[in-house]
Amino acid sequence: MTDNLVQIRNLAKEFPVKGGVFQREIATVNAVSDVNLDIPRGETIGLVGESGCGKTTLGRMLVRLLEPTRGTIEFDGEDITHVKGGDLKRFRRRMQFIFQDPYGSLDPRTQVGQSISEGLRLHGIGNKDERQERVVEMLEVVGLKAAHAGRYPHEFSGGQRQRIGIARALILRPDLVVADEPVSALDVSVQAQVLNLLKELQSELNLTLLFVAHNLAVVEHISDKVAVMYLGRIVEMTDRDSLYRKPLHPYTEALLSAIPIPDPDRAKNRQILYGEIPSPLNPPLGCHFHPRCPIAIEGICEVDAPSLAARQDNGGHLAACHLRTGAHINLDPRAP
């Protein structure tokens, strides 16, 4: 049986939209709707989707930086959905977040050594010398030098600042790390270095990692399993090989075909995803993807919301699509 460090059930987050003279609630944004997700201990889950699909909101709820509207989060067998005060602090020590913008998340007037040791101070771990020792150890783990501890964030490159962000997240030796687009602000050449570092650390420290990205290419080499989100819902979830070799959901197919490949024949088969992601304020009825779906079935897809279901020949491969997993599977125009 899989040992899950995290179990998320029916998790939802709604943000009220206020307007008018009295700032009354006039609408609701459904940022995350009924998400179920298991994260096995020691594994990496890639969470992918376009901007505004709810992936960052989901990651923030998981480490309790945001309060869920509905649903439950279980961490290491305990329900942490509504824990507060000292209990929340106890869990926070075991769950860390790596931010997308390493510069924005570091105080420009604080030496990086102090920023890295902040978590230790907050949790009352060690004396000054011991904390200093841990900072030096962490700087070396992420490929920086002890002398860097006395410098300020502006003295580092983007890649080095993200290494500092990683050191800061790992100094408490957490069990779970949520990395929110940790390489999207970096140059392509530096992205690979930071990804390799995260992969090495994940395996050396047996970390459980939720890696949030907007690009399937970024998570391919780091993830054991990948979940694809669209407008607040998970629309496909499976192990890495199944997803990249045989995607089920048309949205995943479009994301995969957007990955640049230096092969003109494969480039010809590129599937263009037309239209913008609809507003979560007013999501389309039925399957949220139907206005952009090249194989939508008229009369069904715009009415019925498909649930995340297993494919018949691969029980671990889940997709939310009437044509690929549901009762209308025989209508699929692209079926072999």
Ligand code: SF4
């Ligand atoms: Fe396309 Fe219909 Fe499948 Fe949605 S349910 S992805 S609209 S075919």
